[in-house]
Amino acid sequence: METQELKKIASQVRRDIVRMVSAVSSGHPGGSLGCADFLTVMYFDKMNHCPSPFSMDGKNEDLFFLSNGHISPVFYSVLARAGYFPVADLNGFRKLGSKLQGHPSTDKNLPGVRMASGSLGQGLSVAIGAAETKKLNGDKSIVYCLHGDGELQEGQIWEAAIYAAAKKIDNVIATIDYNGRQIDGDLEDVMSLGNLSQKWHAFGWDVLEMDGHDMDDLKSTLDKAKSMTGNGKPIVIIMKTEMGQGVDYMMGTHKWHGSAPNAEQLESALNQLEETLGDY
Amino acid sequence: MTKAINIEVLGKKDTRSGFGEGLLEVGKKNKHVVALCADLTGSLKMNAFEDEFPERFFQVGIAEANMMSMAAGMTIGGKIPYTGTFANFSTGRVYDQIRQSIAYSKKNVKICASHAGLTLGEDGATHQILEDIGMMKMLPNMTVIVPCDFNQTKQATIAIAEHEGPVYLRFGRPSVPIFVKPDANFQIGKADQIIEGSDVTIIACGHLVWKSIEAAQILAEKGISAEVINMHTIKPLDEKAILTSIAKTKCVVTAEEHMINGGLGDSVAQVISRNNPTPQEYVGVDDSFGESGTPDELMTKYHIDTQDVVDAALRVIKRK
Numbered sequence: 001m002e003t004q005e006l007k008k009i010a011s012q013v014r015r016d017i018v019r020m021v022s023a024v025s026s027g028h029p030g031g032s033l034g035c036a037d038f039l040t041v042m043y044f045d046k047m048n049h050c051p052s053p054f055s056m057d058g059k060n061e062d063l064f065f066l067s068n069g070h071i072s073p074v075f076y077s078v079l080a081r082a083g084y085f086p087v088a089d090l091n092g093f094r095k096l097g098s099k100l101q102g103h104p105s106t107d108k109n110l111p112g113v114r115m116a117s118g119s120l121g122q123g124l125s126v127a128i129g130a131a132e133t134k135k136l137n138g139d140k141s142i143v144y145c146l147h148g149d150g151e152l153q154e155g156q157i158w159e160a161a162i163y164a165a166a167k168k169i170d171n172v173i174a175t176i177d178y179n180g181r182q183i184d185g186d187l188e189d190v191m192s193l194g195n196l197s198q199k200w201h202a203f204g205w206d207v208l209e210m211d212g213h214d215m216d217d218l219k220s221t222l223d224k225a226k227s228m229t230g231n232g233k234p235i236v237i238i239m240k241t242e243m244g245q246g247v248d249y250m251m252g253t254h255k256w257h258g259s260a261p262n263a264e265q266l267e268s269a270l271n272q273l274e275e276t277l278g279d280y
Numbered sequence: 281m282t283k284a285i286n287i288e289v290l291g292k293k294d295t296r297s298g299f300g301e302g303l304l305e306v307g308k309k310n311k312h313v314v315a316l317c318a319d320l321t322g323s324l325k326m327n328a329f330e331d332e333f334p335e336r337f338f339q340v341g342i343a344e345a346n347m348m349s350m351a352a353g354m355t356i357g358g359k360i361p362y363t364g365t366f367a368n369f370s371t372g373r374v375y376d377q378i379r380q381s382i383a384y385s386k387k388n389v390k391i392c393a394s395h396a397g398l399t400l401g402e403d404g405a406t407h408q409i410l411e412d413i414g415m416m417k418m419l420p421n422m423t424v425i426v427p428c429d430f431n432q433t434k435q436a437t438i439a440i441a442e443h444e445g446p447v448y449l450r451f452g453r454p455s456v457p458i459f460v461k462p463d464a465n466f467q468i469g470k471a472d473q474i475i476e477g478s479d480v481t482i483i484a485c486g487h488l489v490w491k492s493i494e495a496a497q498i499l500a501e502k503g504i505s506a507e508v509i510n511m512h513t514i515k516p517l518d519e520k521a522i523l524t525s526i527a528k529t530k531c532v533v534t535a536e537e538h539m540i541n542g543g544l545g546d547s548v549a550q551v552i553s554r555n556n557p558t559p560q561e562y563v564g565v566d567d568s569f570g571e572s573g574t575p576d577e578l579m580t581k582y583h584i585d586t587q588d589v590v591d592a593a594l595r596v597i598k599r600k
Binding site for chain 2: 105119134162
């Protein structure tokens, strides 16, 4: 898909995100805005996937697992805009009885979600499990997963990292949303990850880096990552992003990790984000 | 005169070996079955499956959290993963992984847990989990099974592949008498009446089923007719079997190798308090960690032995 088209979709996704969280005065806009470009490129350009009918098993489809489940607004918006469910369903976000739970779940059969996430650190293992099944099934598709950088403080991530390298899980592409911020503050202050690239290298992964807000870099790096699959090594992409990207007052701070804009702030945000596909 | 009780003993083996044999058999029957183990292949008796199906066996090393979430992921695409490690590391260590990725996500994972309870023995309290039934039964969508002997563990291991959804299967380390017939039809959620009786109902699971049979024999010598029910499935619980029996006996003893808090006895108490309040006595560990010792010594010291079942039966009969 053309870069211009992808940018239009991402702008609408960002509008969806701020409207969803503002409507219920809760949710996580910061990381959601930061990953809007990435998920747009994934679902509208890179992944081979079938929105309808949705198949839990996803045989011969690329799979995506959102490990940092708190950025559900961006996930839900992209899934809806890609055709997994009606965009009007975004109205239900975080409301009683809705399929759009605060954190993604399979409990109410929301198309596009294959695993609950929210408690951090589990999604890399899940992706590796799904990748093992694809290998057993002779399915050449790729399993993608996304993680927050703060999430890498969870020990299970590194259990999974060891496994994937030791067992040559070369059909997984993990992406790290490296925005450098977490709830309590800057990642460097809360718990530094040190040299993240070297860590992944040392764990036996092939490491790529990309700019999470440059559509062309996203496309070319994801292509490169795909070309590296099947070579006996797992692949991780460290994606530099800005938390709150696209809304000026949400950028440059960790404060919008998990708080929603009020009506006035919402209006300011929407003035910065072009409505391209029609609001839900 | 209460008639003598004759239960045919077919041999003596550990229940974990029943799991190992069952896993191999279910692997042959169902090509979707895969197995994961966290560096305890020998202890779990998973070697035969590994030798027969190396491509379907996943050694994950000492990383149980990764194993549980991986197993959940492996269901996507149609596999039926059986995870194997000690009961302690199958539950408490990985509760959140099970909760989010398996139970809440309704994934078809079979959590197979060995060395449960005090009868792990000399390793001591760090490994002797007595809370696992409680933790697992509290999870929505989870089925909890505690078979009583080698044959039943083998049968349960095979049966759970046909059940769509998360299962916790708990078994143990010591060699115990085998009394379930090798061709018995194991049904999840359907209790087995082992001995018919009229004075007291004894509902037991796991290793305490044999202890309860021994207790019934001692009670019979005292002229007391005890009904022994093997409640191999803690969840879903066979309420009908409980209510039918206590309608006749008017009192019940529950017996398990588990903490009294949160175990089989708690589940039985809920059923009878709602439907037919009846005196109940509990045989289980009373809010205590275990310690090192032989399995027999520990069963005696922590009051989950044959005599404890006898004493509980005598107490509860007096309360009728």
